[in-house]
Amino acid sequence: MLTGYRPTGRLTLGHWFGNLLNMREMQEEYEAYYFVADWHALTSDWQDTSAVRRFTEEMVLDWLAAGIDPEKATIYRQSDVPEVAELTLYLSMVTPMSWLERVPSYKEQREQISDKDLGNVGFFLYPLMQAADITIVKADLVPVGEDQAPHLELTREIVRRFNGTYGELLVEPQAVIPKEGARVPGTDGRKMSKSYGNAIYLSESAEETTAKVRGMVTDPARKLKTDPGNPDICPLHQIHRLVGDPAVVAEFDRCCRVAECGCVAHKVKMAEDLNAYLAEFRERRAELAAQRNLAWDVLQAGAARIRPAIDELMGAVREAMHVDAPVLR
Ligand code: SF4
Known part of the structure; x- marks a missing residue:
């Protein structure tokens, strides 16, 4: 193969x-x-x-x-x-x-x-x-x-x-x-691709990832914290589903729909979970790069x-x- x-x-x-x-x-x-x-x-x-x-x-x-x-x-x-x-x-x-x-x-x-x-x-x-x-x-x-x-x-x-x-x-x-x-959306909601400038790189630092997540597009129709949102069309939520604890992700899904939580808090948690998900890869990659x-x-x-x-x-x-x-x- x-x-x-x-x-x-x-x-x-x-x-x-x-x-x-x-x-x-x-x-x-x-x-x-x-x-x-x-x-x-x-x-x-x-x-x-x-x-x-x-x-x-x-x-x-x-x-x-x-x-x-x-x-x-x-x-x-x-x-x-x-x-x-x-x-x-x-x-x-x-x-x-x-x-x-x-x-x-x-x-x-x-x-x-x-x-x-x-x-x-x-x-x-x-x-x-x-x-x-x-x-x-x-x-x-x-x-x-x-x-x-x-x-x-x-x-x-x-x-x-x-x-x-x-x-x-x-x-x-x-x-x-x-x-x-x-399918992984990029930070601007389009398909993730380096040519769109919207990519999160596996080997970048946790700080770089956090900064990108902070600037990520969310449900575009949700303007205020008091507006109910739709996680199904939120690019940030789609990535969180792939890397987060299902119970935590489900809770953000729920609280978004009833306008009980805001995007800023979700971004903080998603960045934390994404960095935790990639931590082992990044550590191993740094070790390999040193050889x-x-x-x-x-x-x-x-x-x-x-x-x-x-x-x-x-x-x-x-x-x-x-x-x-x-x-x-
Ligand atoms: S609360 Fe979360 S799921 Fe809802 S729009 Fe904001 S970032 Fe997306």
């Missing part, structure tokens, strides 16, 4: 509930491969790559502090497997351009993202590179959300075409529908672990495509 994430920033509370908890469970159930997709970060952020290495390290530390265990899951960096680029090239030979042009998320992102120049070939090729990421480790299962399903279907089509041309070398992956993570080179050592060990299988597969691919060295007599 393979999944990868682009190192484009520190991980947030949204990532924690959206995928980290799932990754932790999946490492128990599957032979898991978690990779840092640093080349994928370049496809969209090629104009400024200065933070890629730092975010790679931060992401691995976040993973480890969250309980992703490098003994159970193989953690590696995409660029430590240069054959991913080679396999992308080979796959490009069997892939019609029209297959890439019709990938819905490619079109959507070209239309929606205006602050980045996505007219580059690298970005156009990213679904192909994903196909190489998946097939190079012979991943037979890939967790996919709804928006990623067409990508996996594309990989399957490419694999069938490749195998039909050169022999049964690549494994056709199947989709695993991941358990749906909780020099830890993230890089983990990445290197992961790359070394998959090396024999990569060599074997790529040897077979080169031979099948007649681009290996001839046997000299």
